[in-house]
Amino acid sequence: MLPAVIALAATFGYPLIEVARFSFYAGSIQQPVYIGTGNYLELWHDPVFIHSVLNNLKLLTAVPIMTVLAIGIALAINAGYRRMKVYQAIVFLPYVLPATAIGLTFSYLLSQSGIVNTVLHDWHLGGLAHDWLGSAHWAIPTIGAVIIWQQLGFGVVVLTAALLSVPQELVEAARIDGASGWRIQWYILIPHIRRIIWLFVMIEAITMLSAVFTYVFVLTQAGPAYSSSVMEYYIYQNGFQEGAVGLASAAAVVLLGVASVFIVVYLRLRSRSEQAAG
C-alpha cells in the first residue's frame, strides 16, 4: 500500500498544498514575490475570470435538462424491455469516445457554414441558423448541448439499471390497485431511484464545474474574445500562456472551493447509500 500512498501524496497532496501556497505569490516560480491576497483581488476585478465563473454556472443549467432527458429515456427503455439492450448500447457509445474527437466533429457540424446550418437552410428554416460556436451569445449553450449529447448515455444506463432493481411486486401491487402507467412511473418508479438520480446530478454538476476544458478548448478556444471561457480554461490560459502562475493558482483554489461544495454533497449521498445497501 505504501507505493500507492506515495503516488497519491506526489500527485494530489503536494500539488494541493503548493497550489494554495502559490496563490499568495506573484512573479515566476523561480522568483516568487509574496503579495498576500493580491491574486484573489485581481481575480475579483478581472472581468474574464468573473465571466468564466458565470459560464461554469450557466453550464450547470445543462444538468437538470440532461437529468430530465435521462429519466424520460430510461423510463421508455424500461417500458420497452425487449430491445432495451440495443438502445442502451447505442446511447452509451458517445460517452466512451474521446471528448477531443467529439469536439472536432461538432466544430464542423456547428460552424457558420457547417452541416447543421446547411440542413436548416435546405429545409427553409434559415431563420433558425446561428453562428453556433462563433457568437458570444450561442457559444456556451452550444457547448452545453454537446456535453449533453456525449454524457446523456451515462445517465440513461445508470438510471435504467436502477429501474431494473425496483421490486416487481411493488409495480404489480400498484397495477392491481388500478394505478395507470403514468402514475406508477411517477409515484413508484421515480421515488424508488431518487438516490441514484441525485448521485447522477452531483457527478454531472462536478463535471460542469471542473471537467469541461476539452470541450471548450476544441470547440471555441474560449472565443470569441474569451466570452466562452470557463474556470479551467482561465487557469490554463494564465498558468501556461500568460505565465501568471500565482493568478492561475488562485483561480484553481477558487475552483476547488466551488467544486468542493458539490463534492461534499456527493460524498454524503454516497456514504448514505452505502449504509442503506448495508
Added chain:
Amino acid sequence: MKPILARTSSHLLLILLSIVSLYPLWFVVQTALKTNSAFTLNPTGLPSAPTLSNLSLLMAQMPFVRWTVNSTLVTFIAVGAATILSVFAAYAVVFGKFFGRRAFFSMNIGLMAIPPVALVVPLFTVMVQLRLINTLPSVMLIYTGLLIPFSVFFLGNFFRQLPRELIEAATVDGASHGRILMRIVMPLPLPTVFTLVIVNAIWVWNELLYALVFLQNNSARTLMAGLALSQGRFATNEPLIMTGVLLSILPMVVLYLASQRFFIRGMTAGIGK
C-alpha cells in the same frame, strides 16, 4: 389501446434518440471517405466516389503514427502501473489490519472528485525541476497517480465481496499476504481487472489538458493533443481532420462493440456500489 400508444411513442423516441446519437459518427465516417473538393461540393450526402486518399495525406501532413505510438505507450504504462499499485493498496485496505485503512479508502473516494486542473500548475513546476517536460514519462507518472483513487475504490469494492473466511483460513495455514494475493485473490477477479483496465485506458487515451501542457514538441504529443492542435492548421481540410478523428476513435469503438458489458459496468461504477 393506451399501452400500445405509449409503447409506440416511446419506441419512436428511442429511434430518434439513436439517430441523434449515431449521426455525428456517421458524419465522421462519410467525410473521411471524401476528398476535400468532393466534400466542399457535397458536405451532407454520401460520398459519390469513396476514397482512402486522406489516409496517406494524413501520414504525410502530421506525425500521426508517432502520436499514436505515444498515446499507446502512455496508456499501457500508466494503466499498468496504476493497476498494480492499486491492487496492492486495495488488498491492504480490505484484508489488512492496521489503523487508518477505512480513512484511506474514504480519501480515495474524495480524491476521485478532485478536478485534475487544480493540480496542473504545481505538477508542471515539479516536472520542470525533474527535466521531464516534453518527455512521455512526465504524463505517464501523473496519469498513474491520477488513476489510483478510482482504481483503489473499484478494486476495494470488489475485494470486499470476496469471502473473508477464505483469506483468514489461508492466513491460519501460514500463507504470507503476498502468496494469498497471488494465489487466491488475483485469479478470481480477472473480468474485474479487465473492466478497470478498460475504464482507465479510455481515460488516459482521451486526456487532453495534461498532454497539451506537458508535451509541447509536435512529435512528443499524444494523439488527442496532436489532433486538437491540428484543427487550426488544417481548418480548411475537414476530410483530413475527420480521418484523424475516425482513426483515433476506431480502437475505442471496436473494443466497445466487442466488450460492451465491461465498458458499461466499469464506467458506471462510480455511481453504483
